[in-house]
Amino acid sequence: MSVFGTTRDGLNRALRHFGVQVVRGHSDDPAIQPFLSARKTLTAARRAGISVEDYIDRYSAAPGATAESVDALLRLADLGEHVERVCEIGAGSGRYAARVIAATHPGTYEIYETAADWLPRLRSLPNAAVRPTDGHTLSATATESVDLVHAHKLFVYIPLVVAIGYIDEMARVVRPGGTVAFDVVNEDCLDDAMTKHWVSSRATIYGMISRSWLLDRLAQRGLSLLGGHFVPLSGGRTELLVFRRA
Incomplete structure (x- = not known):
């Protein structure tokens, strides 16, 4: 498995509880890192009844x-x-x-x-x-x-x-x-x-x-x-x- 794949799978296991998944961006450049899916992040924030800002801060263990x-x-x-x-x-x-x-x-x-x-x-x-x-x-x-x-x-x-x-x-x-x-x-x-x-x-x-x-x-x-x-x-x-x- 590639470095990207190993990192992605580890992050996805950690983020599964929050309904968020890391996917590859549109660039094929290996220097550009994974990012959070907009659709899944927005959906998860909406389901939690909080803003996207608060949602991302919360799952990052850094409220505010x-x-x-x-x-x-x-x-x-x-x-x-x-x-x-x-x-x-x-x-x-x-x-x-x-x-x-x-x-x-x-x-x-x-x-x-x-x-x-x-x-x-x-x-x-x-x-x-x-x-x-x-x-x-x-x-x-x-x-x-x-x-x-x-x-x-x-x-x-x-x-x-x-x-x-x-x-x-x-x-x-x-x-x-x-x-x-x-x-x-x-x-x-x-x-x-x-x-x-x-x-x-x-x-x-x-x-x-x-x-x-x-x-x-x-x-x-x-x-x-x-x-x-x-x-x-x-x-x-x-x-x-x-x-x-x-």
């Missing part, structure tokens, strides 16, 4: 994590009530997008998402502009053109080289004075409890990036750290890092 992440981003970035252009990578169900749009009222909200079945929901968001995606770059977004570019619960799952490529792209597209935000598992996330849990559960689906290395790399690209905020991840936590472009 979406709101917490967005609130931390807005507080650290001090974006105000209006920004002209926002870009999100891996918007998925749109749970982060909906909150950011409601708070900042962007004129354009660019979205890169490889999961075709979530696209109709994403296109229904106010001022959404779904961009063609290759799973590696932000090629449809001009250099220094966005006020905020962000990603959530994405770089913890994709291969390191793909995550680094996306982070470099975020540095490219953000305008001077703009904000870059994303969460990663780094050395500061790995406390003893989280490490023991991952070892005992053989949690092999998460990737890690060195915090100090990452900050140095982004500093070379004109990005300074505004602050960080730990947010829940199933079995542990990630750190949301927020940067300002000089």
Whole structure:
């Protein structure tokens, strides 16, 4: 069985109780990871009588994590009530997008998402502009053109080289004075409890990036750290890092 198949089957066993199944996206690129089926996730949330945001937070063992992440981003970035252009990578169900749009009222909200079945929901968001995606770059977004570019619960799952490529792209597209935000598992996330849990559960689906290395790399690209905020991840936590472009 392939690595994808092994990972998929393990995830599906864990998610069966919630009526959710992992399936392959429309891209054949092996660097693009599995995602949650829109139809099954929406159906399960409706049956539970809760929002998609609350449903995904709940099965991830992190109730309220979406709101917490967005609130931390807005507080650290001090974006105000209006920004002209926002870009999100891996918007998925749109749970982060909906909150950011409601708070900042962007004129354009660019979205890169490889999961075709979530696209109709994403296109229904106010001022959404779904961009063609290759799973590696932000090629449809001009250099220094966005006020905020962000990603959530994405770089913890994709291969390191793909995550680094996306982070470099975020540095490219953000305008001077703009904000870059994303969460990663780094050395500061790995406390003893989280490490023991991952070892005992053989949690092999998460990737890690060195915090100090990452900050140095982004500093070379004109990005300074505004602050960080730990947010829940199933079995542990990630750190949301927020940067300002000089």
